[in-house]
Structure formats: structure tokens, C-alpha cells
Amino acid sequence: MAHTPLHLQAEVNQLRTELAVLQAHQEQSKLIYVGSYLLERLAQLGVTSMFGVPGDFNLGFLDLVEDHPSMEWIGNCNELNASYAADGYARVNERSIGVLTTTFGVGELSAVNGIAGAFSEHVPILHIVGVPNTMQLKNKPMLHHTLGDGRFDAYTKAAEQFTVSQATLMNKTTAAYEIDRVLNDCITTRRPVYLTLPTDICYEKIPSDRLKVHLTSIPPENDEDVETFVLDEIVKLVETAGQDVVILVDACAGRHHVKAELKDLLTKTHFPVYAAPMGKSVVSESYDRYGGIYVGSISHPDIKEKVESAKLVISVGSLRSDFNTGNFTYSVPARKTIELHSDHIMVLHAKFPDIGMKRLLPKLTARLQPYKEEAKLLEVPLYKIVVPQEDNNLISHAWFWPRVGQFFRPKDVIVAETGTSSFGILDVPLPDDAVFLSQVLWGSIGWTVGSTLGAALAARDLGLGRTILFIGDGSIQLTVQELSSMVRVGVKPIIFVLNNSGYTIERYLHGKERKYNDISNWKWTSLLNVLGGEGASESYTVHTKDDLSKLLEDPTFAKAEKIQLVEVMMDKFDAPRGLKMQTELSGKTNKYVTVESTV
Missing domain, CATH: 3.40.50.970 (Thiamin diphosphate (ThDP)-binding fold, Pyr/PP domains)
Incomplete structure (x- = not known):
């Protein structure tokens, strides 16, 4: 896994888990199947629905799914649709993840398009693949669903392109650790991960004591000195702009769980707020300081003028793709933009890695709250739409x-x-x-x-x-x-x-x-x-x-x-x-x- 700031944060969260496990009171713990351990972890994360298609290498695991008291198996018509369903589930149930189960080769490859889309748009999905038993994985016989050339790892290599973390459970000793590792990566980076579950490992029994320590995606504290410097620089820029500031929200504000912190910032500062297309509904669209959707040259003229004429734009969780920016027609230069992200902050042209917006936003709110009265004076376009009167009865x-x-x-x-x-x-x-x-x-x-x-x-x-x-x-x-x-x-x-x-x-x-x-x-x-x-x-x-x-x-x-x-x-x-x-x-x-x- 590449060592980007979010990946390093996931490693920190995994170390926290391991430390908590070691510190937990050790007693004779109940033994459970590896497959059951995985299901209990998913239940702890709030997962209640699992999507997928049955296949001969995952059927034993699906017995455990069907018998689980809080997990519903949602059998899909094909694996592509199942991956789409896991994506939609995770987008709505933002505090959880989507889960998809397919079979080896033919099933998992059919799901790749949906997994790639989730990766692209920062949607957390666990892709569980039922695979042959560990002896077959080692000896590589010419099994059905293989390429016939002994490359049993070909599908995992494909998955590496579209997931941030992968694990193949080859023995019961490390199974729980590997499950926790990929789940930590999933909930921290908010992107898909990949887990292969051999038929024999699924029913191996392991201690359940690790389940007493819940997984967490809470980011570590920012470096205090760097964070203070960043806050000071932002405040200086707000003052230089004469409080002529707008806030622009985008998809990752929702994906990385800063809606509450963002709402607090908006209500306590009253700076005008707009959204990119991928950020639609991240902020309440009935909020009186919400001005609408900014999408570069495609924007409504009033919105375009307000955003582009502002002296400073604070961008929260941006994803600047072509369709999200009006084919890259944003007229908001870096010299007047502050970007808040889950794993770094950009202040004009300066990048501050490992400073995440979730920890920073409450402190920024406190620093900017004194400018509330000036911010109230900034005009916000009335965001409403009128049904036009047309001279025919056709549906346009x-x-x-x-x-x-x-x-x-x-x-x-x-x-x-x-x-x-x-x-x-x-x-x-x-x-x-x-x-x-x-x-x-x-x-x-x-x-x-x-x-x-x-x-x-x-x-x-x-x-x-x-x-x-x-x-x-x-x-x-x-x-x-x-x-x-x-x-x-x-x-x-x-x-x-x-x-x-x-x-x-x-x-x-x-x-x-x-x-x-x-x-x-x-x-x-x-x-x-x-x-x-x-x-x-x-x-x-x-x-x-x-x-x-x-x-x-x-x-x-x-x-x-x-x-x-x-x-x-x-x-x-x-x-x-x-x-x-x-x-x-x-x-x-x-x-x-x-x-x-x-x-």
C-alpha cells in the first residue's frame, strides 16, 4: 500500500488496535470461525446488508451470513449490479461501509467496474472473494474459474489497481489481524479493499477476544505547531480579504465525515456557502446562506459571479474532475484558494501534509467566529427555482x-x-x-x-x-x-x-x-x-x-x-x-x- 498520509493514518489506527488488544484483559476467549469473526467485525461497523452472487467457492461462507442475526444477504442478479448496490449502501449509510461477496475469478472480475467507480469517488467497500482452499492455492491445479496457466494470483493483481489494501487469508493464526488491517484501511481512507477467503480457512476456529476492541477511523491529532501556523495563515488571508470569503463544499466533505464540523463552521461564521456538483446535499440547501451549485462556466450567472469575484475561497473536500468543474472552467486561482482535505491542507500554493480537516475545522471555526457580523453582510443569491410557464403541454x-x-x-x-x-x-x-x-x-x-x-x-x-x-x-x-x-x-x-x-x-x-x-x-x-x-x-x-x-x-x-x-x-x-x-x-x-x- 502506498504511503500517502491517509494510508499512514490507517497504519496508525491499526497499531492502536493492536495495542488495545494487548492491553485488553486476557482470559479464556470463545473460539469462533474465521468467517464468523469477519461478520462480527462488519456488524460492529454497522453493516446490515451484504450484496453479491453465490458461487461454489463462497457458499460455505454464505451459510454463516444467512445464519447471522443482524446480517441480511441481498442476492443480486449479477456481480456488477452487486458492486453498484454496495456503493449506494455506503453512500447513504455514511458511518458504515458497503460489502460485496463474489466467487473466484468469474465473479470478482464481473464486479471490477463497480469497485473501480467506488475507488474513484472515495466510497468504502469491502470486496470478499471466496477462493479455493489453501492447498489448491499453493499447488495451482487447473481448476474451473482459473486461466488454466497456474496464475492464481492474476485476479488479486487486478484488484490491486482498484483497491487500497488487499489480504489473502492463508492461515488461521494471522486471519483476524489481516481482517482488521484491511477494514482499518477501508474505513480510514474511505476507499475499497479486497479480501480473499479460502474455503478451508472460513471454518477454521480462532479466539474471539480481539472483537472486544472496536475498530476506529478517528484521525490522529494534527501536529500542534504546524496546525497553529496553518490557522494563523488562514486568518491572515481572511483579514486581508476584508472578510470577502465564500466556502465551497465538495464530495469529500461528506465521504470523510466532516458534515457536522462544516455545519458548525457555517452557522457560527455566516460566510456564504456554495457546492460543487459532487457536493450536492452535503450542506442543507434550505440554509439561508447557501447560494447554489458552482460548476465553473456552466454555473448560473449570479452564482458564478459571487464565487469568482470573492477575494478568498475556502474549499472543503474538493474533487476537481472535468464534469465537477464545468470541464475545468473554475475561475478561482490558487492564489486566492484555501483547500481543506482529509489528509492535507493547501494554503494558496503551500501544501501542509498530515494536517487533516476533521481536527482542524473546529479550531478554524473558533478563530473565524469573530467575523460573523461582517460575513452576514455578504449577499447570497436566493437559491430557488421556478417552474416555467410554457405555451405547450409537452414535458420539457x-x-x-x-x-x-x-x-x-x-x-x-x-x-x-x-x-x-x-x-x-x-x-x-x-x-x-x-x-x-x-x-x-x-x-x-x-x-x-x-x-x-x-x-x-x-x-x-x-x-x-x-x-x-x-x-x-x-x-x-x-x-x-x-x-x-x-x-x-x-x-x-x-x-x-x-x-x-x-x-x-x-x-x-x-x-x-x-x-x-x-x-x-x-x-x-x-x-x-x-x-x-x-x-x-x-x-x-x-x-x-x-x-x-x-x-x-x-x-x-x-x-x-x-x-x-x-x-x-x-x-x-x-x-x-x-x-x-x-x-x-x-x-x-x-x-x-x-x-x-x-x-
């Missing part, structure tokens, strides 16, 4: 997104698919305690279907509201099988399928009239019945604004007491404003040049 994107925004309630979990949906919903204010999920950086089409399953299960555990998915007809065809899993486990999302006859975002990027951006038109309102939902689901098609408004105002529909699918008929070439602007910028970057030969 300009009308659709503000209209469904009126349907949202506090604590709803709202999932938006890559492309049309993620751009359309960007400027729609969400109610208090709503949770928003999208995959802006990795952008795997179809991710939201599995993710909605995981998100709905986590929402049910946490007592959140409805789970609502927005997805295009092209995207849902990639992963549609997981609707059957939703029916089987009893979650009841509302699924809006935007039927615009193909891949809209691809049309705007390139090939607007090309056949490769077209799809087959399915009978969407029959889907849930085909996939097991007959009698436990409802499906609708809406063609007009009046149709949709009537449905949204129906109290029975709004209660979401069964799984519901709404086919929304839209024009093939209509798209949200933000998507059109982003694809225009991306199109220039990705411009295809036809080279004509000359004779």
Missing part, C-alpha cells in the same frame, strides 16, 4: 426538473443517473436532510439501478424517507435486472424512466443522428410485472405536463407504499441546460478530426 427538461422538485420531501434519498438526470436535477433545491446520489467522476451508465437498491436498504435502516430514482431509458437497459431484487427484498423506490429514445448525453457529445445512440423501445410499464412485481407494484406512463402533475399530486402515489415506475415521454433531442453546456465544452476537448487523404 426546463419544466420537468423544477416540477419534480416540488414533489421532494425532507429526508428523501434522490438518485440521479449519469447524463440527463444528473445535470437536470443539479439546480433543483432539495429539502432539509435530503440525500443526493450521483456518480459524476466515474460516470458508469446504469450505476444508479444497483445503487438505488443499496441506497433504499440503507435508508430503511436509518429511518430516512422515500428513495427516488431518475434514469434514462438507455441507461436502465444496462442494469434493469436489479428491479427484481428490489421487489424481492421489499424496498419501494419510485423510478422515473425518462423515455427519449436513446443516449441523450452521447447524442450531444457526438453523433446526434447516429444509430449507435439509438436503443430498442421497451414496454416499460410491463417491466415490474415481468420481474416479479405483479400485485406489489404500479406503473404509469405520462405524456403531458398535466399527466405528470396529476400523478405527483396523487397522495397514494406520493406515499410510495409499493415500488412504482413512471415512464416519462420526452423529446428525443431535448436536454437540460447544464448538459448542453457541458457537452459543448467536452466536445471541443474531444473533437474528432477527419483527415482527408490527398492524391
Whole structure:
């Protein structure tokens, strides 16, 4: 594992665990299976659902999962969908992790895309792989699910590219330590890890006394002298800026557990706050000092002006990808930016490694609180969206997104698919305690279907509201099988399928009239019945604004007491404003040049 500051922090947390184990009162401890030890660790971390697909090398472990009192096995239709579901579960249940179990080779490789997306977007997932017994791993016979050339480590080598830590449990003596090590790495770095569980090791018995010491992701204290210097420098810059400061929040503020500290900073200082697309819902969008989404040149003009004209920007947990920055059109230079991250701080051009924002934020709040009265005078654009009055009854994107925004309630979990949906919903204010999920950086089409399953299960555990998915007809065809899993486990999302006859975002990027951006038109309102939902689901098609408004105002529909699918008929070439602007910028970057030969 590379020795970045977060990885070093994970090692420190593992050493803490080992020290606590040594200090714990040693007595004759109960013996448990290695597989049971792993499950107890996951239960301590708050995991209640495990996703995956059964295979012959993990079936013995799945017996233990099924018999565990607090763990529910959520069998998926395929491993890719299972990895997406683990991702969605971890995003909603922020204090826990997602867990995925597959079988050797064929199963684990099918899940790689979902694991890579979680790595990209800082989502903690434990990938458990059931593998052949230790004797077979050593002797390397030509087993099924292998490459036939004796390279039993090929899959682990692949996993090394998409996980921050890996462990192969080859003996019972070190099994508990290795399990704790990868879990420490997972919860500290907030990224995926990989664990292989041989069939014979799963049922080896080991002492359970380590379970008395719980794992923790609490970061160590910052170096006091360096932290004080950083705080002094930030305060000087705030004073130099004449308190003309804005705060810009992004995804890692949520991923690395600083929402509470961030909320305290905002309420005690009153500096205006904006969010990047990946940071949507990290800050309450009904907060009176919240100004909206900043996404470079794609931003609403009022938001763009306020952020870019500020003399100082304090950025919290930023991930500056192309779609998160309006194709790198942020006009906020480093010379007026402070960046707070989980494992380092940037003050203008100076980097301070090993100074984490979780420990620093409360102290920064105390230092900046005296500027509250001046900060109150800074104007914040009114963040609201009005349903436009259009002269026809067709459902346009300009009308659709503000209209469904009126349907949202506090604590709803709202999932938006890559492309049309993620751009359309960007400027729609969400109610208090709503949770928003999208995959802006990795952008795997179809991710939201599995993710909605995981998100709905986590929402049910946490007592959140409805789970609502927005997805295009092209995207849902990639992963549609997981609707059957939703029916089987009893979650009841509302699924809006935007039927615009193909891949809209691809049309705007390139090939607007090309056949490769077209799809087959399915009978969407029959889907849930085909996939097991007959009698436990409802499906609708809406063609007009009046149709949709009537449905949204129906109290029975709004209660979401069964799984519901709404086919929304839209024009093939209509798209949200933000998507059109982003694809225009991306199109220039990705411009295809036809080279004509000359004779």
C-alpha cells in the first residue's frame, strides 16, 4: 500500500488496535470461525446488508451470513449490479461501509467496474472473494474459474489497481489481524479493499477476544505547531480579504465525515456557502446562506459571479474532475484558494501534509467566529427555482426538473443517473436532510439501478424517507435486472424512466443522428410485472405536463407504499441546460478530426 498520509493514518489506527488488544484483559476467549469473526467485525461497523452472487467457492461462507442475526444477504442478479448496490449502501449509510461477496475469478472480475467507480469517488467497500482452499492455492491445479496457466494470483493483481489494501487469508493464526488491517484501511481512507477467503480457512476456529476492541477511523491529532501556523495563515488571508470569503463544499466533505464540523463552521461564521456538483446535499440547501451549485462556466450567472469575484475561497473536500468543474472552467486561482482535505491542507500554493480537516475545522471555526457580523453582510443569491410557464403541454427538461422538485420531501434519498438526470436535477433545491446520489467522476451508465437498491436498504435502516430514482431509458437497459431484487427484498423506490429514445448525453457529445445512440423501445410499464412485481407494484406512463402533475399530486402515489415506475415521454433531442453546456465544452476537448487523404 502506498504511503500517502491517509494510508499512514490507517497504519496508525491499526497499531492502536493492536495495542488495545494487548492491553485488553486476557482470559479464556470463545473460539469462533474465521468467517464468523469477519461478520462480527462488519456488524460492529454497522453493516446490515451484504450484496453479491453465490458461487461454489463462497457458499460455505454464505451459510454463516444467512445464519447471522443482524446480517441480511441481498442476492443480486449479477456481480456488477452487486458492486453498484454496495456503493449506494455506503453512500447513504455514511458511518458504515458497503460489502460485496463474489466467487473466484468469474465473479470478482464481473464486479471490477463497480469497485473501480467506488475507488474513484472515495466510497468504502469491502470486496470478499471466496477462493479455493489453501492447498489448491499453493499447488495451482487447473481448476474451473482459473486461466488454466497456474496464475492464481492474476485476479488479486487486478484488484490491486482498484483497491487500497488487499489480504489473502492463508492461515488461521494471522486471519483476524489481516481482517482488521484491511477494514482499518477501508474505513480510514474511505476507499475499497479486497479480501480473499479460502474455503478451508472460513471454518477454521480462532479466539474471539480481539472483537472486544472496536475498530476506529478517528484521525490522529494534527501536529500542534504546524496546525497553529496553518490557522494563523488562514486568518491572515481572511483579514486581508476584508472578510470577502465564500466556502465551497465538495464530495469529500461528506465521504470523510466532516458534515457536522462544516455545519458548525457555517452557522457560527455566516460566510456564504456554495457546492460543487459532487457536493450536492452535503450542506442543507434550505440554509439561508447557501447560494447554489458552482460548476465553473456552466454555473448560473449570479452564482458564478459571487464565487469568482470573492477575494478568498475556502474549499472543503474538493474533487476537481472535468464534469465537477464545468470541464475545468473554475475561475478561482490558487492564489486566492484555501483547500481543506482529509489528509492535507493547501494554503494558496503551500501544501501542509498530515494536517487533516476533521481536527482542524473546529479550531478554524473558533478563530473565524469573530467575523460573523461582517460575513452576514455578504449577499447570497436566493437559491430557488421556478417552474416555467410554457405555451405547450409537452414535458420539457426546463419544466420537468423544477416540477419534480416540488414533489421532494425532507429526508428523501434522490438518485440521479449519469447524463440527463444528473445535470437536470443539479439546480433543483432539495429539502432539509435530503440525500443526493450521483456518480459524476466515474460516470458508469446504469450505476444508479444497483445503487438505488443499496441506497433504499440503507435508508430503511436509518429511518430516512422515500428513495427516488431518475434514469434514462438507455441507461436502465444496462442494469434493469436489479428491479427484481428490489421487489424481492421489499424496498419501494419510485423510478422515473425518462423515455427519449436513446443516449441523450452521447447524442450531444457526438453523433446526434447516429444509430449507435439509438436503443430498442421497451414496454416499460410491463417491466415490474415481468420481474416479479405483479400485485406489489404500479406503473404509469405520462405524456403531458398535466399527466405528470396529476400523478405527483396523487397522495397514494406520493406515499410510495409499493415500488412504482413512471415512464416519462420526452423529446428525443431535448436536454437540460447544464448538459448542453457541458457537452459543448467536452466536445471541443474531444473533437474528432477527419483527415482527408490527398492524391
